[in-house]
Amino acid sequence: MTTTPNNLDYDALANLFWEQGFIVIEGFFDAKLMSETQSSIMSHFGDSPAYEHDQRFIDLSKTEVIPWFPQNQGHELFDKLENDMRLKKLTSQILGEAWKNQYCMVMFSKEGSKGQAWHQDCPPENSTQFNLNRLVYSMDVDHELGGQVYIRPGSHRLGALTQGPLFEDFDDQIVLSPKQGTLVLLHGHCWHRIGELKGKYRVSTNYRAAPRQAADSITDICVYRNMRYQFSTAKIVG
Numbered sequence: 760m761t762t763t764p765n766n767l768d769y770d771a772l773a774n775l776f777w778e779q780g781f782i783v784i785e786g787f788f789d790a791k792l793m794s795e796t797q798s799s800i801m802s803h804f805g806d807s808p809a810y811e812h813d814q815r816f817i818d819l820s821k822t823e824v825i826p827w828f829p830q831n832q833g834h835e836l837f838d839k840l841e842n843d844m845r846l847k848k849l850t851s852q853i854l855g856e857a858w859k860n861q862y863c864m865v866m867f868s869k870e871g872s873k874g875q876a877w878h879q880d881c882p883p884e885n886s887t888q889f890n891l892n893r894l895v896y897s898m899d900v901d902h903e904l905g906g907q908v909y910i911r912p913g914s915h916r917l918g919a920l921t922q923g924p925l926f927e928d929f930d931d932q933i934v935l936s937p938k939q940g941t942l943v944l945l946h947g948h949c950w951h952r953i954g955e956l957k958g959k960y961r962v963s964t965n966y967r968a969a970p971r972q973a974a975d976s977i978t979d980i981c982v983y984r985n986m987r988y989q990f991s992t993a994k995i996v997g
């Protein structure tokens with residue numbers, strides 16, 4: 760399905776989201792805004808920041824990502840993206856009018872990162888309890904760079920991840936190579952992973968949202984193939 764950002768069919772996009780568990784819209788944000796965003800992110804991180812998660816979590820989850828919450832430090836540029844009327848309208852079409860913003864998290868990976876193993880952002884047992892990732896790409900992510908996004912379409916309806924290899928290739932997986940300006944919306948129960956990073960660094964920015972009925976702590980427990988991990992206590996909980 761081809762969509763141009765100035766002519767969005769919100770209804771069709773929402774239907775596609777619920778069918779696949781994700782949608783991709785190329786060129787959603789213009790190049791100038793994305794370049795400013797990228798510069799802001801790079802001046803925060805520099806070239807080679809340190810990982811903040813504890814080593815045990817990194818070892819078990821294979822998640823080598825450094826988060827940053829720019830709105831907590833008053834970076835208004837990030838409000839501008841969040842307040843884009845088209846993004847709000849699309850979110851409402853998917854989640855219903857009473858959705859809530861969670862937070863904006865920039866994710867940085869550096870050279871040699873294994874990426875992120877297959878996971879679900881929150882436990883999938885209750886279909887009303889989920890988060891919505893709204894991923895903005897301010898730089899190109901492609902095969903050469905690595906760090907591509909792997910998704911199993913429709914897996915938001917499959918329940919919990921099966922056990923198995925943490926970076927298994929599934930026959931029905933799709934691989935996204937988002938370009939600068941691309942918006943990806945992804946259901947938190949949808950199985951996804953990030954590929955190994957071959958280039959120097961990779962960043963993406965996630966404007967997390969959730970339906971009204973979702974708990975505020977909805978993404979506190981992340982589901983991996985080998986464990987469930989609770990961020991607030993830094994403990995394995997299942």
Ligand SMILES: [Fe+2]
Nearest residue numbers: 878879880951
């Ligand atoms: Fe995720």
